[in-house]
Amino acid sequence: MRKFLRNLTEKIVEGILFLSSTVTTLTVLLIIVFLFREGAGVFSQSPVEKGFVIAVNKDNPIQTLTSAQLKLIYDQEVTNWSKLGGKNDSIILFRLDDIGNYYTEDELGENFKNMPEKLSELMDKNSGMVAFFSDKYLAKNFRGRVLKMSNTTLKEFFTGKEWFPTAQPSAQMGVLSLILGTLWVSLGAILIALPFGLATAIYLAEIADSRTRNILKPLVELLAGIPSVVYGFFGLIIIVPAIQKIFDLPVGETALAGSIILGIMALPTIITISEDALRTTPRAMKEASLALGANRWQTISKVVIPYAMSGITAAAILGIGRAVGETMAVLMVTGNAAVIPHTFLEPVRTIPATIAAELGEAPQGDLHYKALFGLGCILFLITLAINITVEYISGKRNKTSND
Amino acid sequence: MIKFADNRASKQRKENLAFLTFRIMSYFVVVILAVIILFLLYNGARVISWDFITAMPAEGMTKGGIFPAIVGTLCLVAGSMVFAFPVGVLSAIYINEYAKDGLFKRFVKLMTNNLAGIPSIVFGLFGMSLFVNTLGFGDSILSGSLTLGLLTLPVVIRTTEEALRSVDNSFRQGSLALGATKLQTIRKVVLPISFPNIITGLILSIGRVSGETAPILFTVAAYFLPKLPHSIFDQVMALPYHLYVISTSGTNIEESRPMAYGTALVLIAFVLIMNIIANLLRRYFSKKVKMN
Amino acid sequence: MNSIISTRFLNLYYNEFHALKGITMDIQPNTVAALIGPSGCGKSTFLRLFNRMNDLIDGVKITGDVLVNGKDIYADVLDVVELRRTVGMVFQKPNPFPKSIFENVAYGMRVNGITDNQYIAEKVEESLRQAALWDEVKDKLKKSAFEISGGQQQRLCIARALAIEPKILLMDEPASALDPISSAKIEELIWELKKDYTIMIVTHNLQQAGRVSDTTAFFYLGELVEYGDTKEIFTQPKDKKTQNYITGRFG
Ligand SMILES: Nc1ncnc2c1ncn2[C@@H]1O[C@H](COP(=O)(O)OP(=O)(O)OP(=O)(O)O)[C@@H](O)[C@H]1O
Numbered sequence: 001m002r003k004f005l006r007n008l009t010e011k012i013v014e015g016i017l018f019l020s021s022t023v024t025t026l027t028v029l030l031i032i033v034f035l036f037r038e039g040a041g042v043f044s045q046s047p048v049e050k051g052f053v054i055a056v057n058k059d060n061p062i063q064t065l066t067s068a069q070l071k072l073i074y075d076q077e078v079t080n081w082s083k084l085g086g087k088n089d090s091i092i093l094f095r096l097d098d099i100g101n102y103y104t105e106d107e108l109g110e111n112f113k114n115m116p117e118k119l120s121e122l123m124d125k126n127s128g129m130v131a132f133f134s135d136k137y138l139a140k141n142f143r144g145r146v147l148k149m150s151n152t153t154l155k156e157f158f159t160g161k162e163w164f165p166t167a168q169p170s171a172q173m174g175v176l177s178l179i180l181g182t183l184w185v186s187l188g189a190i191l192i193a194l195p196f197g198l199a200t201a202i203y204l205a206e207i208a209d210s211r212t213r214n215i216l217k218p219l220v221e222l223l224a225g226i227p228s229v230v231y232g233f234f235g236l237i238i239i240v241p242a243i244q245k246i247f248d249l250p251v252g253e254t255a256l257a258g259s260i261i262l263g264i265m266a267l268p269t270i271i272t273i274s275e276d277a278l279r280t281t282p283r284a285m286k287e288a289s290l291a292l293g294a295n296r297w298q299t300i301s302k303v304v305i306p307y308a309m310s311g312i313t314a315a316a317i318l319g320i321g322r323a324v325g326e327t328m329a330v331l332m333v334t335g336n337a338a339v340i341p342h343t344f345l346e347p348v349r350t351i352p353a354t355i356a357a358e359l360g361e362a363p364q365g366d367l368h369y370k371a372l373f374g375l376g377c378i379l380f381l382i383t384l385a386i387n388i389t390v391e392y393i394s395g396k397r398n399k400t401s402n403d
Numbered sequence: 404m405i406k407f408a409d410n411r412a413s414k415q416r417k418e419n420l421a422f423l424t425f426r427i428m429s430y431f432v433v434v435i436l437a438v439i440i441l442f443l444l445y446n447g448a449r450v451i452s453w454d455f456i457t458a459m460p461a462e463g464m465t466k467g468g469i470f471p472a473i474v475g476t477l478c479l480v481a482g483s484m485v486f487a488f489p490v491g492v493l494s495a496i497y498i499n500e501y502a503k504d505g506l507f508k509r510f511v512k513l514m515t516n517n518l519a520g521i522p523s524i525v526f527g528l529f530g531m532s533l534f535v536n537t538l539g540f541g542d543s544i545l546s547g548s549l550t551l552g553l554l555t556l557p558v559v560i561r562t563t564e565e566a567l568r569s570v571d572n573s574f575r576q577g578s579l580a581l582g583a584t585k586l587q588t589i590r591k592v593v594l595p596i597s598f599p600n601i602i603t604g605l606i607l608s609i610g611r612v613s614g615e616t617a618p619i620l621f622t623v624a625a626y627f628l629p630k631l632p633h634s635i636f637d638q639v640m641a642l643p644y645h646l647y648v649i650s651t652s653g654t655n656i657e658e659s660r661p662m663a664y665g666t667a668l669v670l671i672a673f674v675l676i677m678n679i680i681a682n683l684l685r686r687y688f689s690k691k692v693k694m695n
Numbered sequence: 696m697n698s699i700i701s702t703r704f705l706n707l708y709y710n711e712f713h714a715l716k717g718i719t720m721d722i723q724p725n726t727v728a729a730l731i732g733p734s735g736c737g738k739s740t741f742l743r744l745f746n747r748m749n750d751l752i753d754g755v756k757i758t759g760d761v762l763v764n765g766k767d768i769y770a771d772v773l774d775v776v777e778l779r780r781t782v783g784m785v786f787q788k789p790n791p792f793p794k795s796i797f798e799n800v801a802y803g804m805r806v807n808g809i810t811d812n813q814y815i816a817e818k819v820e821e822s823l824r825q826a827a828l829w830d831e832v833k834d835k836l837k838k839s840a841f842e843i844s845g846g847q848q849q850r851l852c853i854a855r856a857l858a859i860e861p862k863i864l865l866m867d868e869p870a871s872a873l874d875p876i877s878s879a880k881i882e883e884l885i886w887e888l889k890k891d892y893t894i895m896i897v898t899h900n901l902q903q904a905g906r907v908s909d910t911t912a913f914f915y916l917g918e919l920v921e922y923g924d925t926k927e928i929f930t931q932p933k934d935k936k937t938q939n940y941i942t943g944r945f946g
């Protein structure tokens with residue numbers, strides 16, 4: 001009996017332990033489900049805000065418009081329907097505010113009760129007109145035609161340069177500038193962090209005596225412990241004004257500021273991982289080099305570093321990963337302009353910063369909300385790719401060092 | 404017979420130059436750290452007072468203290484650890500002590516690694532979508548703690564696993580050979596030996612959690628809420644978010660600057676203290692182990 | 696006779712631990728000296744004296760003299776790098792560098808300032824031939840050194856040591872990690888090399904010591920118990936401990 005009870009407890013405990021061990025896997029799966037379910041909504045929802053319609057004359061042959069085309073029309077960069085594959089007819093823009101140009105207040109009646117009727121008439125009369133108005137003014141027997149807006153496509157999402165998720169009449173959901181902004185800032189960060197990180201790792205692993213090492217190592221760990229918002233604050237107060245002054249810029253919030261801060265933040269990752277990699281160099285290999293008359297530096301540069309190369313690569317990639325996903329510090333120092341970056345001295349906007357800055361204002365279920373989840377998906381995929389790459393590299397290393 | 408060029412001098416020169424460069428660059432990294440910490444210390448120390456720590460924010464967060472933010476952060480740290488610590492430790496025990504080497508173990512490890520690599524803002528999105536909206540917890544300590552808990556779970560698992568792995572197998576075999584069951588062996592032998600390292604890992608993850616901002620942005624953090632929470636369904640202010648708010652979008656950024664310095668100092672002091680405690684513990688326990 | 700290697704009252708300490716105790720020994724040029732003895736008796740430590748590899752370990756203290764070619768190699772004025780060029784070393788496990796086969800052999804020349812690529816190429820071939828490896832690798836010199844077998848790797852490491860034309864070759868159990876065939880090849884090689892080099896070899900394989908060496912030194916707990924002609928040591932050891940060891944009673 002006692003034995004039975006004991007076995008039972010053992011089994012139950014093992015069951016609990018097993019369940020706990022599945023939590024991380026479940027979380028990853030749930031993250032995927034929730035992120036992608038919301039994110040996919042970007043492609044199944046009209047870019048025109050709910051409750052509004054785009055209408056044209058019913059003889060207008062255009063059946064659907066993309067968000068980008070609509071923007072061109074409303075920015076008056078396209079003024080003739082033929083440009084969009086329609087008839088040769090100039091485009092007449094109509095916003096609800098313009099109604100006064102066509103009808104008097106009396107004609108519209110009190111509380112605009114004649115508005116639907118008048119809009120209908122207007123759309124019928126003007127063959128080139130395109131109108132954007134609330135669907136509560138849509139007459140029952142509307143004599144124009146409500147235009148179908150095509151949903152954002154995957155291609156438009158990734159190649160679109162315009163990120164105006166709340167633009168009227170139609171949201172612009174191009175994430176290219178955000179992706180490039182993220183990569184740009186991260187690239188800068190790694191260019192800054194790699195030389196210093198690697199030098200420190202080499203110094204710690206091969207050059208410093210154990211006393212120096214015992215002091216430096218905890219300091220590097222400390223660097224990793226500083227919260228990103230504190231880095232952001234430091235950047236905002238010291239680095240941003242410094243950049244503004246040094247380069248004589250209108251604003252100091254630039255990609256460079258982001259790269260510097262992210263570079264500092266990526267240092268501990270790079271240092272720790274590449275130091276570990278350098279340390280795996282077999283002692284015998286170093287001794288063989290010294291026994292051939294190489295000095296320590298020759299041994300480091302010709303044997304130790306090549307041997308640890310895959311580990312160093314992994315360190316660099318993980319450093320980039322850390323930079324790509326970093327939110328608060330970047331949000332605070334990069335200026336957040338959603339434009340494709342050309343130099344390090346302009347403001348840029350990264351994916352995480354965009355999510356952090358905009359999610360608070362995006363109503364749940366709104367297209368904007370979904371687009372931000374779409375950004376989350378991109379971020380998730382980038383970091384997943386980084387992880388898999390690192391896994392692959394270190395897997396390969398384990399194989400070669402086995403012989 | 405080889406004619407060796409006498410390159411000794413140039414070899415030596417190159418070595419000296421390289422070593423000097425590396426030393427300077429390493430020290431530069433330390434200098435950066437020192438600058439950040441001294442800068443915050445210098446500017447923040449003037450602000451810190453008993454009042455600052457214990458008072459409510461006042462006058463559009465340009466005066467008063469940061470008491471609710473401190474309480475909020477403590478709530479979140481406690482909440483996230485209540486979740487992450489048991490789950491993480493149990494999970495690590497399963498992986499290290501029970502799971503056989505094979506597909507399952509590799510898969511779980513891969514997933515844990517992946518979870519560790521997911522950016523914190525994505526946790527924020529996820530937490531908002533699952534806890535705040537789907538499960539209906541709203542912006543609350545509960546949502547925030549669970550989000551933060553999931554975020555640190557991989558850290559807890561990893562440090563615990565390391566601690567368990569450092570227990571020599573001979574202890575396990577010795578105990579099993581005496582007729583102890585697996586569970587008894589883990590409880591009476593493995594856990595006590597690895598306990599110090601597990602605790603050290605816990606303390607380090609507390610340090611990390613207390614500074615996280617992105618995950619709490621949309622799950623719990625309040626912009627301004629000069630009262631203390633009553634239940635886990637309340638919103639709270641939190642130190643890192645508070646620092647973000649008053650340094651970027653407060654009602655009067657210039658005037659709240661001293662508040663920002665103070666907040667940053669409190670935040671970093673918290674992390675520092677956690678780090679130091681962890682290091683001291685590590686050293687203390689490793690000495691004890693050596694003596695035994 | 697002029698010995699090429701000699702030690703006088705040599706003591707070595709790892710911190711407090713007295714690892715080599717008052718060792719005096721001479722080795723003649725162009726001979727093979729085998730070092731034998733039970734594990735931990737100090738053979739490797741002794742071998743590593745002659746290219747000052749022990750310098751790399753913290754806490755090592757040495758008293759007494761070590762002479763190579765009549766020069767005190769622990770004198771302050773001595774250049775360690777120069778010494779290591781004249782005293783080559785082959786380790787227990789093959790430890791090629793993460794480079795191509797060619798670059799492994801060229802390494803010693805390159806780090807010692809030789810830049811004449813044609814000369815390097817000739818020397819690489821010559822060394823590989825000397826190490827009896829040329830025919831096996833001549834078509835894959837550009838391949839990674841990790842891609843050849845363990846036995847080949849070990850001969851590569853020998854070729855690598857030979858390429859900088861040392862006078863003395865130190866070998867620490869060079870064949871212990873190898874299969875019998877590779878091991879036999881290494882032994883043959885040692886016979887060949889004796890013409891041009893003085894060789895010290897540590898081995899746990901007594902038959903091997905008997906086959907390849909001219910003289911044999913038996914170490915026990917840091918002391919040099921007996922040193923002399925290999926034939927004599929193996930047939931009529933003077934010391935009881937030596938006798939026990941070579942008849943397999945301990946070790
Ligand atoms: N780095 C070191 N620090 C402290 N003691 C050491 C060190 N290296 C070796 N020793 C000690 O010195 C003694 C001699 O070691 P050595 O490696 O020379 O033995 P060996 O005869 O080569 O043994 P084996 O046949 O196992 O290779 C051993 O007792 C060893 O424990």
Ligand SMILES: [Mg+2]
Nearest residue numbers: 738739740867
């Ligand atoms: Mg040895």
